[in-house]
Amino acid sequence: MSNKPFRPDVDAPEYKGGYSPYDIIKEGTIAIVIVAMLTLILAVFFGSPDEKAVTVKSWSNANPIDFAQTALEELNGTSGTAGYGAPYNHAAVGQKLGPLTLGKWVGVRIPINTVSDFIVKPLESQPALPGLQSALAQWNGASSSTQNGWVTSYTNAAPKMSYTNGQVVVNATNAGPVPVMINDLTQMARSGALDQALITGSGYYTTDYTKPLLFLADSEYFGSLADKQHLTGSQWGMMNETGQYPGQAWLWLYTFWYQIPPFNSSANADVLIWGMMMLLTGGLLLIPFIPGLRAIPRKTKVYRLIWREHYNNHE
């Protein structure tokens, strides 16, 4: 017989009271019927959202200058993807959790070279277009320092980019084949051919949209659509849904940290917040073992409401 002291937050008193009849299967069946009916009513009344997917085609037609500017960023290495780091490339160390660079340690497992994957290879897949063949030959035949020189010249002139008569126009000198490449890529995008080239590069039946999604995510256009729907990080976007539909309210605490200092201006926000949420989730998991936390229910006495009939019977 154990003489261990009774710990009210860990142990449960032995129940010596009465039992009444209980039909567990009936209860389960009623629950399913009620929940199914409630689901039906909500679906009939409110439906569900289905905002059409954005394509590179729709993006480049809606805002060809944003497309061309993003394409330039892929070429000059200043886009989000080009400078991302692991798992796509070695361009950056990536986020740090204290001294830990978790992403970098795992390494580049989804290699993306924005110059070849987003610009050169898609252009090369186009059938012979006037000017494009020679532009690509000029690009591929040049040294990387020559290529960089062309790109820099084009980049310097790009703030004055215009879109005239369906053509991307940048008045750059010594930009080599870059103006043709950017303009032809824009036309390719507007036709829908770039959407295809970005995915079927890895085979006919690919279901992997990494490349077109990364390209899209590098644009201002995509972010502006999300901003209108209050879906961006600084708008508590993680818990929101398009339109007026309720979203994912259960993510409130995850998205909360992104709204406040120091996280809202930290380059390591994602990994810091993930680390914090792992700790808090661990805390939730281990409540039964944490003195103080596990005493809250007993101290707050909400249980006296739940079991009031039981306590009334015994008084």
Add this chain to the structure above:
Amino acid sequence: MSTTEIDRQWTTRLRKRATGKLPPEKLLPDTQPIYVSSWIYVFGVATLAALIVVIGTGVILAIRGPLWWHQSFIGHFVNSLHLWSVEIFFFAMIVHLWGKFFMGAWRGGRQLTWMTGVVTFVASIVTGLTGYVSQTNFDSQWISTQAKDGINATGGGAYFNVLNFGQMLMWHIVLLPIAAVVLTGLHVLMVRIKGVVPPYEDEKKVA
């Protein structure tokens, strides 16, 4: 065969262990303690019921494939059913969590019941994420391109690629439902094995 030989068989040992821990009267009881007298107790079974509707509507969506619901009125309606049953699922689960916390439901050796519940909660969130990125619409595009940053920062993005629709769909309809059902099953079995937690001692009586 001798009795001891039969007793030593894996099958016999497993059966005796299982029926010892969970005899039929405990698995499917016909009485319950009279302190179970509050509406808060319905939210566990409501969560379970919602999970069944989520899976059922998911099965119907699977029959016609992931693009059906964009093209068909009935498909869109089934998608709506799937969305709202998920909302009810999380609603009920969280009210259930609040109730169980205030009941100190881990007491009396029920720590594993609590812990399986929390793990199921986390698994449900991941299942929801993979569902959202499998919708094949603007929502999927935005959620995946955002979520990738959090996941990449942990190193997980190298293997769990939210931009890879094929991978995400298979996690959503195969791997995670299996995990959710197994975890929910363990959680419910734990409740049956240990019983519903008794009330705290009446401090007024003790005083």
Add this chain to the structure above:
Amino acid sequence: MSWLGSIINLDGYGHYLHWHFILVSVGNLIVVSLMVLTFLGALFLPFPGKGRRKENR
């Protein structure tokens, strides 16, 4: 474009409430309020079957 099979069309742009750094959609606010009300209701509302439980005390 979502099908208009639903009686109340929730497409378009949502309504958001903004207070300092807190930004919450009306949809989410309704859901969370309902959760809190449901929890309180579950705690306070009387539960049927009192007589039967009294018999078996």
